[in-house]
Amino acid sequence: MTQETEAESIITDEMRANVGKESAPQTLEVTTTAIRMFARAVGHTDQIYYDEEYAKSKGHRSIVAPPAFFGTGIYNPKHGGGAGGANLMLPNGRVLRGLDGGREFEYTGVEICAGDVLTAVSKTVDLSERKSSLGMMMITRRQTTYTNQNGEVVAHAYGTSLQY
């Protein structure tokens, strides 16, 4: 790959056209197993993330979703998307590498517990690019709203992703 190619804009017309468009709703299951896996990977020690009886004794409906956990998408091979996080191929054949830029969460106060089924709706709210030490860097900011099975919004989230 030449220097000139790396200095070119990497935002395609298709990406621009996608700004502001809401995604199809994504269903996320909040299961006891996934909560424990998440809590274990982080190193949480609070028993409300592991022990259902303990969580109930503290006034929770079941074990609780730890901060930044919003359940697991329903995988089915016929819908593709098996492995989250991958290099992206542009129509011109250029491969875009990715980095996570940051996250933001606003909780509404409605607790997320095992047994909940959340619906996430996302949209790109900003798309920009700048030159970086890794070459031209595209910065995408997406907004996601999470709603539970009772129609209550549980959180608003923003995510920034970087591609280069």
Place this chain on the structure above:
Amino acid sequence: MADQVYWDDLNEGDEVPTLVKKVSTQQLVMWAAASGDFYQIHYDERFAKNNKLQGIIVHGALKCAFLGQYLHDWAGEKGAIKGYQVSYRGMDYPNQEILCKGVVTKKYEQDGEHIVDLDIWTETGAADEGDDRPKNEVGLKTTPGSARVALPVRG
């Protein structure tokens, strides 16, 4: 987890006790499975280097979750995280401490709740002796952010 912290007892400028984390590549694989992020830069060194990185890097989202643990444990049973945000400004590597730190920036009441705002961040700590993976200089703030936490008042 420490004793319950109360809103009454806090002042702007107070520091939140540090939470020390450190990840092995094994923990990164556990996180990949738990989060569904299977991007190879977090477990395949050759792939990471081909992506212009120095080596395997820690998932930004894991550092975000560490700061979530930090806030949750500090807020205690009667506290609640209202929201928080983080930016992944620098990369972290396995086998070097990631210190979760925070300081109270504002204390106020809102909608009947007692709130503190905090600056939060991760900072690099000591690295494993003799580990040949890439390392950061000690004291580098790689993940700055902020948080809003509701706390109980003394009855």
